[in-house]
Every structure is written in structure tokens, then in C-alpha cells.
Amino acid sequence: MAPNGVELQQLSGWMVIALLVLFYGGTFIMTLGIGKKKENADGYMTAGNKIGFGISAASMTATWIWASSMYASATSGYTYGISGPIHYGLWGALMILFIYPFGKRIRKVAPRAHTLAEVMYARHGRASQLMLAGSNVVGSLISVTSNFIAGGALIAMLSPFSFQQGILAVAAGTLLYSLWSGFRASVMTDFAQVLAMLGAVVIIIPMVFFAAGGPDMFVQGAPRLTPQQGNFFSSDAFMNQGAPYIAAVLAYAIGNQTIAQRLFAVREDLIKKTFVTATIGYGATIIGIGMLGVMALYVGITPTGGDVNNLIPQMAATYLGPVLLCLFLIMVIGALSSTADADLCALSSIMMADIYGQNVAKRGEANPKTMLLVGRITMVVATGAGLYFASGQMNILDLLVFVGALWGCLVFPVIASFYWSKVTNTAFVAAVSTALAVFIPVRFSWIPVDGLWGLVVDVLSIGGIGVVIGLMCFGFFGGRVARIAGIVSAVVAAPFAFGHLHDYAVLSGSLVAYAVSTGVCFLLSARSKMDFDFSTIKDTVGDFDPTTTAVPDAAATRR
Amino acid sequence: MEPIFLTLYVLIWPVIVAGTLFVITRAFLREWLQARREHRKMV
Numbered sequence: 001m002a003p004n005g006v007e008l009q010q011l012s013g014w015m016v017i018a019l020l021v022l023f024y025g026g027t028f029i030m031t032l033g034i035g036k037k038k039e040n041a042d043g044y045m046t047a048g049n050k051i052g053f054g055i056s057a058a059s060m061t062a063t064w065i066w067a068s069s070m071y072a073s074a075t076s077g078y079t080y081g082i083s084g085p086i087h088y089g090l091w092g093a094l095m096i097l098f099i100y101p102f103g104k105r106i107r108k109v110a111p112r113a114h115t116l117a118e119v120m121y122a123r124h125g126r127a128s129q130l131m132l133a134g135s136n137v138v139g140s141l142i143s144v145t146s147n148f149i150a151g152g153a154l155i156a157m158l159s160p161f162s163f164q165q166g167i168l169a170v171a172a173g174t175l176l177y178s179l180w181s182g183f184r185a186s187v188m189t190d191f192a193q194v195l196a197m198l199g200a201v202v203i204i205i206p207m208v209f210f211a212a213g214g215p216d217m218f219v220q221g222a223p224r225l226t227p228q229q230g231n232f233f234s235s236d237a238f239m240n241q242g243a244p245y246i247a248a249v250l251a252y253a254i255g256n257q258t259i260a261q262r263l264f265a266v267r268e269d270l271i272k273k274t275f276v277t278a279t280i281g282y283g284a285t286i287i288g289i290g291m292l293g294v295m296a297l298y299v300g301i302t303p304t305g306g307d308v309n310n311l312i313p314q315m316a317a318t319y320l321g322p323v324l325l326c327l328f329l330i331m332v333i334g335a336l337s338s339t340a341d342a343d344l345c346a347l348s349s350i351m352m353a354d355i356y357g358q359n360v361a362k363r364g365e366a367n368p369k370t371m372l373l374v375g376r377i378t379m380v381v382a383t384g385a386g387l388y389f390a391s392g393q394m395n396i397l398d399l400l401v402f403v404g405a406l407w408g409c410l411v412f413p414v415i416a417s418f419y420w421s422k423v424t425n426t427a428f429v430a431a432v433s434t435a436l437a438v439f440i441p442v443r444f445s446w447i448p449v450d451g452l453w454g455l456v457v458d459v460l461s462i463g464g465i466g467v468v469i470g471l472m473c474f475g476f477f478g479g480r481v482a483r484i485a486g487i488v489s490a491v492v493a494a495p496f497a498f499g500h501l502h503d504y505a506v507l508s509g510s511l512v513a514y515a516v517s518t519g520v521c522f523l524l525s526a527r528s529k530m531d532f533d534f535s536t537i538k539d540t541v542g543d544f545d546p547t548t549t550a551v552p553d554a555a556a557t558r559r
Numbered sequence: 560m561e562p563i564f565l566t567l568y569v570l571i572w573p574v575i576v577a578g579t580l581f582v583i584t585r586a587f588l589r590e591w592l593q594a595r596r597e598h599r600k601m602v
Binding site for chain 2: 061
């Protein structure tokens, strides 16, 4: 419901059709410029491993700014007040930054890989590979679904079209330009999409701010905020939003194939520059969009139908005129399409490289033409699945946190596998499986989290705090600093957390996942006699296309 | 919290976004021009 006396703007059906045709038609035409009659399988997955800074920074930024993160940041601002967007956007941005030292290491040991799971195959074997690939399939499907939901909700609110018609339009549009050239089309169109998104943010946020009353809004609306919502250092915001996200940031960064794919695509010397730029771009954009939620709180807007996902479209429809409303529509469509196409590319790469290339085709006989067909079929099937799941309209913020925690089970085993030669396949699989087995009942409170079990969850969660802080420090400062930081943070947190942490199911679920996977992986690896030679990975993970010239040894060894 | 601080807090983000957009666009245009000069596709 809008504030008293303020009408919600809507765009006409023809205007929305024209904008969608303009947007998806334009991106499709862009892809014609780079399209090849005979695409190559390696190009379809990583664009030749040498894209420049402009495209890679735009692509990394566009991929991570998804419509769901815009909606979630605004929800966080509306729910937790002025610090809410920081507790969403800042940690979300840091996830990009934290992966870059790990990214440089991963790229060093596997310079021409296509997926992270493919590298796990070379490092450990099939079970580890399929665990990582499986988690990415689930994560990307959820991501595709949530972006379709965001598009459907937006179109339903701003036009006469229904939610179902909305999700169908964005799904068809995204598939149209991604299908033929895959990752190459995704990164190329990301530039146009980032231009639209960031450009719109620069204009729309100040416009809404002044239309909603400018600085006076903060005087007149202050009584609407609770003390916690008005406090920049709100403990509610930190415990319910920020802390679970800190735990999730590393998991997203390490586990997600859309980031890994861009990591393998960018020129190796541009990794740091790309990731730092994307961190700033993502953080400022998402925190900025979150301010719409804060403003909604100050002016007293109630989300339509009680659904907080309606907040952003509602603010736009309340305070923007028709022209800016069109720009707003393009901004959100750009955000959701850039991430949805990245997820379609991630899914297709996993099916091409991990499932067909290394598990279905006989060793050394993967046919690049068949791989391309597998990739394109995957995109079509994934789009259909996303449409099917989107019809159920799930809660986006809950989905994000759940996937993050799910990937939390994988973080330590994956990182350790790139640095510690003693980690074995058994340690990897046992660590992830055990962590999942403990995480799921804690996260969904299947066992009442009180009494002795509550204390066990608290102890594990405190250990998880140490693991998260330790891993964040490890990438930048090395093992010694990481161990000290991890132990100190766990000791400092213990008096405050013990007896209380299990009350926060989302946070403790994530932390337990980190602690259990780390503990099991460490205990099983410390006693192993394995001394893995990392230099062998680049010889077993390489190009599938015989025409690709670089690193001929890799292709030869694979075959 | 003071309205002036909250105003700055809301409006600083579009300014940072504008700066990032400038950096990305300038790099993209340079790469596009270089690719044209070398008669190759950008990706």
C-alpha cells in the first residue's frame, strides 16, 4: 500500500512489450556480432581464458548484481532499518574480494579449466567432483528460479500482465541471447546490462529520495522506526542479517560456478583488478538499492500483499514518473537477466565438462560438437525447470541464505584441496557429507535445539566463527595469521555466544557446517600419507577443442 | 541520527556507482577499439 494519497504508477501493456523487445532484442543483436557459425566448446564455456578488464569487470559486476540481491537488500533495509543494506551489501561485496587470492591460486594450478568441479576431479576424483557439481546445479537452479520470480513479480506490479506471463517473458528473452554462443554471449551482453543497471541506480536513487521528501523524510518518519532500526550499530541487524551473511560470503565465493567461470575466463594478470572493481561496483549498487527499503520504512509504506519482494517495484511505482519507471524496469530486467544467463552458462558448463566430458564420454573421446549440443540442451531444460519452480513463488531471501549455508559445507575442503597436499578424496567426501548431515537438522530445527544438543551446537558454532575468520585471513595473510585470527576470534566470541547462538537457526546452521566440515577434513587428512603434486593438475585439465592452440600438452594428456 | 548524515548516507552510493561505471566503460571502450584495430572479436 502506498502512503496516503499517493497513486501507484503502471506502464501500459504495449510499453512493457516494447521495452522487453528493445532490451532482449538489443542484447540478442549484440550477440550476433560475436556469434560464430561453428562455436567451439571451450569458447562456449570460458571464452578462451583471455578476456580483458573492461568486459570481465562488467561481467563480474553484472553477474553478482542479481534482481534477488536488489530485493533482498531493500528487504533488509525495510526490516532492520538504516544498517540493514550494509549488512546485506557489504558482506555480499566482500565475498567477491575474498575469493581473489584463492582465485589466483586456483588459476595458477589449473590455468585452462572450465569448472571448479573439473579441477576437483583432477585433484581428488569423481566423488568430490560430483559433490561440487551437484551443489552448483542446485545453487544455479535456485538462482535462475529466483531471478524469474523477481522478473514475474516486477512485470505483474508495473504492467497489466500477470506473474506467469512475466516469468515466461524473461525466461524466453534470456534463453534467446544465451543459447547459441553461451558464455561468450553472457559476458558480452553483461557490459550493456551493467551500463543499464548502474546508470539507472545513479539516476533513480536520488530521484526517489527527493520525491519521497528529501531530508525532511528522516525527521517526519523517525517515529516509525524502532530503536534497533534507527541504530546504525543494530545488534538485531547483525545477528539476523549480517552474521549469517558473513558466514555465507566465503561459501558463495568458493562454491559458485558463475564466479569460477569468470575466474577462468579473465586474463590471469587482470584477476585482482577485476575482482576489486566488481567488489566496489556490487557493494555500492546493492547498498544503494537497499536505501529504497530504508526510505520505504521512513515514509511508512506497507508492502503490497505483505510480500517484501514487492517493496522495490512499489517504491518505483509510487515515486517515479513514466520515463523513470521504464528505466527502473530495464534496470531490474538487466539485473535478473545477467545473472540468469550466467547461471544457464554455469549449468551448461557443468553438464558439458563434468558430466559429459569426464563421466559420460569414454576417457579421451569427448566430442566438442556433442559437448556443445549438451550445453544448449542443458540451457533449454534449465530454463524450463526454472519456470516450473518459479510458479511456486518461494521466499528469495531464505533461498539465498540456504544455498550459502549449503555451500558452507564445501568451503574448507575445497580451499584446503588447493593448498594442502595431504587432503584426500575420502577426507573431502566425508567432510562434506558429515557437515551436510549435521547442518540440515540444525538449520531446520528437526531436533529441538535446547539442553545438551543446544550446547553442542553452540560449541560447534563458536568453532565455525574461528574457521570463517581464519579462512578470510588465510587468502590474504597466509596460514600463520589465519590460525591466530581464527583461534582469537573463537575465544573472544565464546563468552558471548555460548548458550545463545543456537537461538539463531540460520546463523548457527551455517557455522556448524563450517566447523564440522573443517574438523572432519582436518582429522582425516592430517594422518594421511598423501603428498599431492599440484603441478599435475594443469596437465589433466585443459581444452576440449583440438583447434585451441594454447597449452597443447593439456589436450594431449587428456586424450 | 542527524538528517544531514542520513542524506549523505543515502546519496553517497550513487556517486560511487557512477565512478565504477566510468572505470568499466572506459576500459571496455579501449578494449573495443583495440579489437577493431586488430580485426578480431572482443571475446
